[in-house]
Amino acid sequence: MDTKSNNRGLSLALIPLGIAINIGIGSLVYALKLPIYLDAIGTILLTLLLGWRAGVITGVLGFALTSLLINPLAIYFICTQAVIAVYVHLLAKRGAFSNVYKTIFTGVGMGVIAAIFSAPVIVYLFGGLTGNGTSLIVAYMLASGKTIINSVLLSGFSIEPIDKTIQCLLALFLLKSVPKSILNKFQSGSLKENKFIS
Numbered sequence: 001m002d003t004k005s006n007n008r009g010l011s012l013a014l015i016p017l018g019i020a021i022n023i024g025i026g027s028l029v030y031a032l033k034l035p036i037y038l039d040a041i042g043t044i045l046l047t048l049l050l051g052w053r054a055g056v057i058t059g060v061l062g063f064a065l066t067s068l069l070i071n072p073l074a075i076y077f078i079c080t081q082a083v084i085a086v087y088v089h090l091l092a093k094r095g096a097f098s099n100v101y102k103t104i105f106t107g108v109g110m111g112v113i114a115a116i117f118s119a120p121v122i123v124y125l126f127g128g129l130t131g132n133g134t135s136l137i138v139a140y141m142l143a144s145g146k147t148i149i150n151s152v153l154l155s156g157f158s159i160e161p162i163d164k165t166i167q168c169l170l171a172l173f174l175l176k177s178v179p180k181s182i183l184n185k186f187q188s189g190s191l192k193e194n195k196f197i198s
Contacts, residue, residue, distance in 0.1 A: 046085075048097060048175065092189075110160075
């Protein structure tokens, strides 16, 4: 089997797993109304393993299914999932997941970008409140006299970097726990640049 066919087979096998990770963990957090999301771990993992296309597919399909099954608002944030996959791909190609410190820096940057891309959706479609745990922070800021856009951005900048850093670190530790003999099968992602494979 050639490399291209092997990559296609790995994608077909693992994208559903990445989607399940996004939906499973994200739905639990949503049900508990926690002020974080943890809904892109599968997107990050699949991007590192198979590249940005697999990451985008995982994130977009995961949010589409989440919207159908659990949270109807999720569909409006598929663009943010696509941006996360592209961001992970671009930074991982430069070794952004090669150690804990770089991964933390990557997670903080991802959080800032996610907050910026999500804010217009939250403001213009939902009036600043989406019903999850972060809505409490937005409501508090609105009550203190801040504008809707400022409240949503400040909420995003306070929560998203923490959330995305946790997710990046979880992805890093999950990959570190997988034997290199298995990871060596993944040549289309960015594992080599991040020292997961030789």
